[in-house]
Amino acid sequence: MEIVYVYVKKRSEFGKQCNFSDRQAELNxxxxxxxxxxxxxxxxxxxxxxxxxxxxxxxxxxxxxxxxMETRGVNHIEGGWPKDVNPLELEQTIRxxxxxxxxxxxxxxxxxxxxxxxxxxxxxxxxxxxxEYFDDEDAVEVMDEAPSAKTINVFRDPQEIKRPAxxxxxxxxGNRKLAVAYSCLNFQRAPEGMSSESYIWDLENPNxxxxxxxxxxxxxxxxxxxxxxxxxxxGCYNGQIACWDTRKGSLxxxxxxxxxxxxxxxxxxxxLQSKTxxxxxxxxxxGQVMWWDVRKLSEPTEVVVMDITKKQxxxxxxxxxxxxxxxxxxxxxxxxxxxxVVISCNRKGKTPAEKIVCTFSGHHGPIYALQxxxxxxxxxLTVGDWTARIWSEDSRESSIMWTKYHMAYLTDxxxxxxxxxxxxxxxxxxxxxxxxxxFKQCDPALSLKVCDEALFCLRVQDNGCFIAxxxxxxTTTLLEVSNGLCTLQRNEKNTxxxxxxxxxxxxxxxxxRHREMRLKxxxxxxxxxxxxxxxxxxxxxxxxxTKAEEEFFDIIFTExxxxxxxxxxxxxxxxxxxxxxxxxxxxxxxxAEEERGDGEGEEGGGEESPALGGQP
Amino acid sequence: MIGNDHAEVxxxxxxxxxxxxxxxxxxxxxxxxxxxxxxxNSTTVQYAGLLHQLxxxxxxxxRDIDPQNDLTFLRIRxxxxxxxxxxxxxxxxxxxQNPCE
Numbered sequence: 164m165e166i167v168y169v170y171v172k173k174r175s176e177f178g179k180q181c182n183f184s185d186r187q188a189e190l191n192x193x194x195x196x197x198x199x200x201x202x203x204x205x206x207x208x209x210x211x212x213x214x215x216x217x218x219x220x221x222x223x224x225x226x227x228x229x230x231x232m233e234t235r236g237v238n239h240i241e242g243g244w245p246k247d248v249n250p251l252e253l254e255q256t257i258r259x260x261x262x263x264x265x266x267x268x269x270x271x272x273x274x275x276x277x278x279x280x281x282x283x284x285x286x287x288x289x290x291x292x293x294x295e296y297f298d299d300e301d302a303v304e305v306m307d308e309a310p311s312a313k314t315i316n317v318f319r320d321p322q323e324i325k326r327p328a329x330x331x332x333x334x335x336x337g338n339r340k341l342a343v344a345y346s347c348l349n350f351q352r353a354p355e356g357m358s359s360e361s362y363i364w365d366l367e368n369p370n371x372x373x374x375x376x377x378x379x380x381x382x383x384x385x386x387x388x389x390x391x392x393x394x395x396x397x398g399c400y401n402g403q404i405a406c407w408d409t410r411k412g413s414l415x416x417x418x419x420x421x422x423x424x425x426x427x428x429x430x431x432x433x434x435l436q437s438k439t440x441x442x443x444x445x446x447x448x449x450g451q452v453m454w455w456d457v458r459k460l461s462e463p464t465e466v467v468v469m470d471i472t473k474k475q476x477x478x479x480x481x482x483x484x485x486x487x488x489x490x491x492x493x494x495x496x497x498x499x500x501x502x503x504v505v506i507s508c509n510r511k512g513k514t515p516a517e518k519i520v521c522t523f524s525g526h527h528g529p530i531y532a533l534q535x536x537x538x539x540x541x542x543x544l545t546v547g548d549w550t551a552r553i554w555s556e557d558s559r560e561s562s563i564m565w566t567k568y569h570m571a572y573l574t575d576x577x578x579x580x581x582x583x584x585x586x587x588x589x590x591x592x593x594x595x596x597x598x599x600x601x602f603k604q605c606d607p608a609l610s611l612k613v614c615d616e617a618l619f620c621l622r623v624q625d626n627g628c629f630i631a632x633x634x635x636x637x638t639t640t641l642l643e644v645s646n647g648l649c650t651l652q653r654n655e656k657n658t659x660x661x662x663x664x665x666x667x668x669x670x671x672x673x674x675x676r677h678r679e680m681r682l683k684x685x686x687x688x689x690x691x692x693x694x695x696x697x698x699x700x701x702x703x704x705x706x707x708x709t710k711a712e713e714e715f716f717d718i719i720f721t722e723x724x725x726x727x728x729x730x731x732x733x734x735x736x737x738x739x740x741x742x743x744x745x746x747x748x749x750x751x752x753x754x755a756e757e758e759r760g761d762g763e764g765e766e767g768g769g770e771e772s773p774a775l776g777g778q779p
Numbered sequence: 780m781i782g783n784d785h786a787e788v789x790x791x792x793x794x795x796x797x798x799x800x801x802x803x804x805x806x807x808x809x810x811x812x813x814x815x816x817x818x819x820n821s822t823t824v825q826y827a828g829l830l831h832q833l834x835x836x837x838x839x840x841x842r843d844i845d846p847q848n849d850l851t852f853l854r855i856r857x858x859x860x861x862x863x864x865x866x867x868x869x870x871x872x873x874x875x876q877n878p879c880e
Contacts, residue, residue: 244812263814268869270784273806276865276872277791279852283863284798287878 166192310597310609312630312644318364320345320637321372324357328633330384331622335392338624340365340373341631343639346381346400348428361385361397363409366641377414378405383428390440396457398429398445406457419460425449431486436493444488446498450480452508467518469498469506481506487533489540495520497543499530505545507556523554525562532576532621538583538656542663546576551588551598555667560674563666566598567605575620581627581649583659589618589632597648601658608648613640800877802860807831807871814870826862830873834866 168191244250248259263269318341320326326345334340344361347354359381362372376382380401388394395407402425406417425447435442435454442464444454450470453463470480485499498506503526512518528548535543541556542563549569552562571592579585584601585608593614596607616635623630627649630642796804796817805816807827816823838850853864856878865872 244810259812260814263808263812264785264788269814270788272867272870273788273872274784274791276867276870277788277795280795280863280865280872280874281791281798283852283854284795284801284874284876287861287876288799291878 310599310602310645310648312595312597312609312611312642312648314613314640315629315643316366316369316641318343318369318372318639318641321362322358322360322637324354325636326357326381327617327619327635328637328639330382330386330620331631331633331639332386332395333622333624333631335387335389338626338629339367341639341641342385342387342395343631343633344382344385344397345637346383346428348383357381359400363395364639374409376407379403379418383430384432386432386434386443388434388440390434394457396432396434396443398425398432398447400428402426402429402447402449404429404432404443404445404453404455404460406460417457417460419455420462423462425451425453427482430484431498433486433488433496435488436490444486444496446483446486448482448484448501450477450482452483452486452496452498467508469500469519471504471506471519471522482529484529485531485533487535487543489535489537492535492540497533497535499533499545499547501529503527503530503547505530505533505543505554521559523559523562525552525554525565526550528572531574532588534576534578536578536583537580539660539663544576544578544586546573546588549573551576551586553663553666555663555670558667558670558674560677561670563663563670564600564604566607571617574618575632577621577623579623579627579649580625582651583656584662585627585648587621587623587630589613589621591617593618593634595621595630595632595642597644599648600662601652601655609644611642613642614638795874798876802875802877804875805873807873809869818875826873826875827871830862830864831871834864834871838866 244256244259248255250256320328322345326347328343329346329348330344332342332344334342341364342361343364346359346361347357359378361376361378361382363374363376365373376385376395376397378397378399380399380403382397382405383400384398386396388396393409395409397405397407399405401421403421404419404424425445426449427447429445429447431446432443433445434440435444439456439458441457442454443457444452446452446469450468452467452469454465455463468477468480469483470477472479481500481502481504483498484501487497487499489495494509494511496508496510498508500506503524505523507520507523508518509520510518512520523545526545526547530545530547532546533543535541543554543556545552545554545562549572551566551573553564554562566588569590571590571594574589574591576586576588579587582599585597585599588596588598588607590596593612593616595611595613595618597609597611599608602608613632614634614636616638618632618634620633621630622632628643630644631639632642633639792804792806792815795801803816803818803822805818805823805826806814807830808814811827811831813820813823813827818826833855834850834853837853841848841850850866853866855862855864860875860877863874863876865874
């Protein structure tokens with residue numbers, strides 16, 4: 164508002180002398196403070212104001228005058244000759260030299276110097292004192308440190324009824340979070356009131372999970388989408404597939420319909436590489452592998468039955484327990500089954516029969532983990548029953564490398580993403596083994612007891628340093644391994660690939676030999692058959708029967724004799740001469756052994772001949 | 780006698796020269812004049828001049844660090860051979876050897 168003061172002055176009074184007079188103070192205007200205006204401002208406390216209290220300085224540059232330098236060489240020609248000697252005249256120089264040589268000093272000096280010099284010359288000849296011993300090898304710093312791992316954090320299941328942690332997945336960016344799936348895998352033994360929640364933990368806060376996921380059925384597996392870190396894919400205990408978006412909350416965003424889902428718990432779910440980043444596939448023990456698009460989970464896009472007779476029959480299907488997919492080989496995937504067989508499949512097969520390429524069998528029990536080596540995808544690791552095995556795709560009949568049979572069942576395994584020769588396995592007795600087969604092949608390089616209960620799952624972080632393992636009581640332990648185990652050693656890639664190739668070759672050679680032996684045996688068997696056919700077919704039945712009887716009785720007699728010999732040994736021996744006795748004993752033993760051997764041979768022969776006799 | 784000693788000197792030098800790997804031997808005096816040498820003149824003169832300076836430098840270095848110390852032997856190992864210098868007050872005995880490798 165305008166503040167205006169108006170006064171009036173007559174024109175005739177302009178220029179008139181001013182007569183000032185005092186007057187009382189008059190309040191012209193009173194503007195009270197308007198507190199509402201204060202709300203447009205925010206109090207600033209503290210207020211930063213820069214002040215400067217220092218000596219003022221100025222900056223100057225100075226440069227010295229350039230110092231001119233020149234490099235020159237000096238060539239020493241003849242010099243130092245005394246004045247009276249002309250260096251060019253040979254006679255004079257020789258004379259001078261001879262004179263010096265007669266000098267006493269010269270003689271003693273040379274004698275002394277000569278002995279020192281000889282010593283050094285001999286030294287040089289004896290040994291090269293400057294020989295470089297370890298020229299080729301650089302200092303191996305990492306080997307000094309023994310492999311070790313330490314627990315960094317422990318995430319316990321906040322629920323009262325503890326459930327086993329069945330799957331762990333690392334957050335794709337930055338690895339700050341862990342998604343852990345909890346469910347009870349014992350058939351129908353889930354205790355009453357067991358919660359079906361699964362959690363996402365922040366590594367910094369082990370006390371409380373960051374996000375809770377509430378599905379309708381407990382989750383068996385849980386995977387972060389490697390392209391989109393907010394999306395998670397989960398396989399449920401009742402066979403459904405569920406998808407979460409962590410931005411949307413803890414209820415699932417999408418769930419597959421029960422009719423089209425698996426009939427058994429979903430044991431493996433993996434995201435696929437696709438342009439949309441929404442494709443995934445899952446496997447379950449009902450023998451099916453299904454492909455899904457998470458935007459439309461009502462129906463799978465494709466179903467393949469794990470039937471190795473290639474007829475896609477569900478009754479013959481093998482239950483799938485682990486699934487493997489490597490983004491660098493997008494058309495192939497592998498399934499590990501409950502029956503101990505690994506099935507390698509091709510996604511691009513036109514008919515379902517073409518989808519199944521080959522099988523690898525070698526385990527006695529379900530294959531709980533299956534992973535290709537990140538550096539050499541042709542080789543893959545399987546973990547099942549009491550061993551861990553490494554296979555090569557070329558060698559189908561057996562694994563190329565395997566660990567010894569352990570005391571406890573192996574539950575999970577994974578390769579290290581940084582070192583091609585290192586892999587980790589977990590066991591039912593709660594130990595985590597770290598294997599480094601460049602360092603040691605028979606035993607794990609490091610064996611750690613993580614907890615007292617069984618460890619069910621294992622996941623290595625992308626930098627190879629951190630490992631998360633989940634246990635039976637829902638405790639997820641975060642471990643950090645020593646530097647030596649997570650830095651690529653010099654030459655390790657070459658060494659590892661050399662080992663793989665060598666073992667593959669060995670297996671191939673063994674396979675070839677086996678095949679040859681089998682062929683030979685088949686040939687022999689056929690040859691025998693031919694011989695028998697050559698025999699006069701006039702051997703009528705009676706003769707055959709009598710022959711069989713004779714052989715039969717022979718066997719019986721030899722057995723009886725053997726039993727008698729044994730019985731004699733056991734009976735308390737009469738006091739004969741000890742030497743004779745021992746001789747007899749020894750003889751008796753030998754005979755018994757021979758007879759046993761014969762008896763067995765005869766038995767085998769005996770078994771065979773009636774069969775042969777049976778053939779016409 | 781001087782004659783005997785002289786013979787000994789000859790023998791010593793001959794022996795040194797005959798060792799395995801020895802390429803050349805020379806005796807140089809304090810002024811850089813080669814007294815005895817088994818190599819050709821120009822090479823000898825070159826070696827004499829350069830090694831003399833180097834030996835002096837080495838000697839003064841050793842003495843600077845510890846005045847009671849003195850240079851006894853100087854060995855220069857190069858890619859091709861080893862030059863060994865045994866200094867004395869007045870003379871330098873220089874041997875060039877190809878160390879056994």
